[in-house]
Amino acid sequence: MDYEPKYTVIMRGQEFVLTKSQIEFDSPNYFSSCFLGDFREAQSRSLELCRNPDLFRIIVEYLCGYEVLPLNDKLLPSFMSTKMGLENLRIDALFYQLEGLVKACETFAKPRISHRVPKMSFMLLGYTTWNTNILSDTAPRGISVSEIEYLRPENDHWHTIVTEDAFARIERLRSPESYNDLQGFRIVAAMEGYTRKMAGNYRQNGWKLVGWRIEDVADQGNLRATEILVVLAGVVTPKD
Structure with missing residues (x-):
């Protein structure tokens, strides 16, 4: 099996490991720019950010190609409602330049119209x-x-x-x-x-x-x- 480079992302002291294929998912994005570009993080393969680690766990699953919506409130911080969690996930997706996740959050946030006939x-x-x-x-x-x-x-x-x-x-x-x-x-x-x-x-x-x-x-x-x-x-x- 070919070796796949791994990259460490530190969120408020918690470490997450991303593979190259995860970084390239929904790219170009913040991670592909940092780790695969000319920034110093490309050499250190390490990046430290002060973003919410609970939301980033959801993003890690998204970068694996999994469906992450609708949100499970058990995965959110205790102070976040499901509605707040969806909006904050969209904000983080904007920060990480994950266009696909941004669109998914915006689509899911729209009021759903019932097609059932009265x-x-x-x-x-x-x-x-x-x-x-x-x-x-x-x-x-x-x-x-x-x-x-x-x-x-x-x-x-x-x-x-x-x-x-x-x-x-x-x-x-x-x-x-x-x-x-x-x-x-x-x-x-x-x-x-x-x-x-x-x-x-x-x-x-x-x-x-x-x-x-x-x-x-x-x-x-x-x-x-x-x-x-x-x-x-x-x-x-x-x-x-």
Whole structure:
């Protein structure tokens, strides 16, 4: 085996040995200039610097061709966070003129953009009312605003969260966008107020009213039931 020259780097009293192939890795750099140029260190094969030895251990691994990012916090000085360690490693890489390591640190420091597609989730709010005339042939647009405003669903409603696939199977929903006249806007406002009685300030919590369904169901004796279903939509971004 051919003999490979070795060079000593002293960091705050701690000695590190670099081979010629390590010095030539990511060159030209500070070490190739000192040890392979015309400086006196080329004769002594020794260099003393007052840089951080813990960070230099990481750089020695880099000069061996290893991946050193992301940083392992166990390799960093106790006073350095991982973020601080990455920035200080970049500073040392600049000092040692290790262009490849500088670029790697800068790339790793950039905020990572998630490419996961946000998914929609839907909240269903259901309520049954008895002997009301919400659906009325005599009311404008067939829905009585005063009857909706009279409802008190706070304690007797149910709710659940469903996926986008389940939402797609819900039929006969009326959306706020389906109304474009004065009476229609009153109906939308009434349904928004009705929804707040069950879900509080749902908009502030990231939900949007997407629709509702109101239908009379079979009588039970002298009682007539009306089922009201409200659907809210929210965006959930999957975690990386």
